[in-house]
Amino acid sequence: MTKERKMNIREDMSWREMPQGGHIIDAGNAEDFKTGDWRSMRPVWLPDKCKQCLLCWPVCPDMAIPVENGKRKDFDFDHCKGCGICVEVCPFKAIDFVEEGK
Amino acid sequence: MAIKDKLSGNEAIAVAMRQIDPDVVAAFPITPSTEVPQYFSQFVANGQVHTEFVAVESEHSAMSACIGAEAAGARTMTATSSQGLALMWEMLYIAASLRLPIVMSVINRALSGPINIHNDHSDSMGARDSGWIQLYCENNQEAYDNLIQAIRIAEHKDVQLPVMVCYDGFITSHAVENIELIEDEKVKAFIGEYRPQHYLLDRDNPISMGPLDMPAYYFEHKRAQAEAMKNAKRVILEVAQEFEKLTGRKYGYFEEYKMEDAEVGIVIMNSTAGTAKFVVNELRKQGIKAGLIKLRVFRPFPFEELGKALSHLKAVAIMDKADSFSGAGGPLFTEVRSAMFDYAKDTKAVSYIYGLGGRDVRPDEIMSVYQDLLEIARTGQVKSTFNYLGVRE
Numbered sequence: 001m002t003k004e005r006k007m008n009i010r011e012d013m014s015w016r017e018m019p020q021g022g023h024i025i026d027a028g029n030a031e032d033f034k035t036g037d038w039r040s041m042r043p044v045w046l047p048d049k050c051k052q053c054l055l056c057w058p059v060c061p062d063m064a065i066p067v068e069n070g071k072r073k074d075f076d077f078d079h080c081k082g083c084g085i086c087v088e089v090c091p092f093k094a095i096d097f098v099e100e101g102k
Numbered sequence: 103m104a105i106k107d108k109l110s111g112n113e114a115i116a117v118a119m120r121q122i123d124p125d126v127v128a129a130f131p132i133t134p135s136t137e138v139p140q141y142f143s144q145f146v147a148n149g150q151v152h153t154e155f156v157a158v159e160s161e162h163s164a165m166s167a168c169i170g171a172e173a174a175g176a177r178t179m180t181a182t183s184s185q186g187l188a189l190m191w192e193m194l195y196i197a198a199s200l201r202l203p204i205v206m207s208v209i210n211r212a213l214s215g216p217i218n219i220h221n222d223h224s225d226s227m228g229a230r231d232s233g234w235i236q237l238y239c240e241n242n243q244e245a246y247d248n249l250i251q252a253i254r255i256a257e258h259k260d261v262q263l264p265v266m267v268c269y270d271g272f273i274t275s276h277a278v279e280n281i282e283l284i285e286d287e288k289v290k291a292f293i294g295e296y297r298p299q300h301y302l303l304d305r306d307n308p309i310s311m312g313p314l315d316m317p318a319y320y321f322e323h324k325r326a327q328a329e330a331m332k333n334a335k336r337v338i339l340e341v342a343q344e345f346e347k348l349t350g351r352k353y354g355y356f357e358e359y360k361m362e363d364a365e366v367g368i369v370i371m372n373s374t375a376g377t378a379k380f381v382v383n384e385l386r387k388q389g390i391k392a393g394l395i396k397l398r399v400f401r402p403f404p405f406e407e408l409g410k411a412l413s414h415l416k417a418v419a420i421m422d423k424a425d426s427f428s429g430a431g432g433p434l435f436t437e438v439r440s441a442m443f444d445y446a447k448d449t450k451a452v453s454y455i456y457g458l459g460g461r462d463v464r465p466d467e468i469m470s471v472y473q474d475l476l477e478i479a480r481t482g483q484v485k486s487t488f489n490y491l492g493v494r495e
Contacts, residue, residue: 015322020262020330021201022323023300024310 039082116141125176128167175301198233203256220460364393409445
């Protein structure tokens with residue numbers, strides 16, 4: 001669900017309604033744009049191997065690893081672009097990395 | 103009371119910049135625009151302005167620094183010529199599409215190659231589709247007046263576009279002429295304080311500028327940009343009216359010189375208009391109904407107004423100080439003739455490309471253009487639509 005912002009930019013808006021120059025006039029609206037479909041590689045979280053050390057969470061460039069009550073959950077695939085940095089930093093091999101569509 | 107002075111075009115522009123006192127000037131020297139940042143940096147060194155002067159390492163950097171400064175919320179100006187403008191190319195489009203009201207003097211000089219430092223309009227004509235408003239100036243007075251008006255036009259909330267003020271290298275930039283300056287405090291009152299709606303240093307309202315714009319949005323942003331250019335047509339006249347009240351000097355989209363009863367005329371830009379007016383006067387002494395239109399506003403293009411202004415002529419020559427190498431006339435010709443298709447269908451139009459690389463344009467050459475037009479008016483026949491004036495055949 002899209003958060004209420006100063007301006008929610010939507011695909012059904014006319015040019016007259018949008019901020020000029022493509023400016024984003026309030027912070028955090030990257031969440032509104034589902035950019036996960038660019039992904040060609042997909043990280044797979046293996047909860048059995050995961051020690052909840054959270055080393056993966058701060059390195060994710062897209063904030064696509066949601067954390068609740070100090071514990072990570074499964075990936076936010078609406079925003080994960082499959083860069084694989086989390087896979088690299090995980091000391092416990094708790095994230096698999098597979099080709100998308102396989 | 104206006105201040106009477108004697109200044110070159112570049113001095114006049116530097117004085118206007120001192121009076122405007124922009125927050126940031128980022129510039130790189132290039133002939134014949136060099137004097138503008140040179141004189142202006144003296145004002146900075148003397149403490150006569152509060153401007154942050156950024157001496158950059160190239161024109162690409164100059165325009166980039168201007169974009170950064172303007173995006174931050176600073177009133178920003180610069181100046182360049184020829185290759186300098188060419189080096190700014192990609193950033194010109196970004197300034198316009200980010201809707202940053204930067205004001206830049208373009209001191210027109212031929213583009214290389216072959217390398218040449220003298221005047222023609224190939225530099226600014228090449229930037230005609232970059233999304234910048236373009237004002238053209240016949241002399242130092244117009245350069246000064248246009249620069250001051252440019253601030254108001256650029257920053258207007260319905261416009262928010264950068265403006266180029268173009269005048270002829272060496273001919274206007276370095277020639278000293280009489281000029282009437284406006285008092286400092288009146289200039290300040292006229293331009294007012296810069297209050298951008300959105301800017302990066304507004305810490306209470308954080309924003310992002312220049313994000314990736316995908317197919318679902320890019321077109322809408324370009325459409326809005328096109329509308330801003332249309333709005334500029336109205337704003338340019340509103341600002342001109344206010345400027346006339348302040349100075350008594352009248353500006354519009356173009357100047358019509360003895361056009362009322364004219365049968366033949368030329369459309370021309372910048373300093374050559376002065377030479378051409380002399381020729382019109384000579385023809386008028388002989389009872390020949392000659393006139394001319396000097397275009398001031400090329401972007402936005404006054405399509406309907408210019409087309410209608412030519413409708414009563416029998417023949418018109420559109421004179422370009424730049425070739426577009428289309429094989430079908432210069433850029434001004436192409437656009438004016440397009441306007442005439444709707445509004446001046448019965449007027450014969452011919453193209454003359456002249457004065458490239460600073461080739462001097464003499465009255466007898468302009469006279470020969472009018473003679474060609476009179477021949478077309480008499481016979482109704484156009485022998486040659488695309489012509490070069492003053493080149494050795």
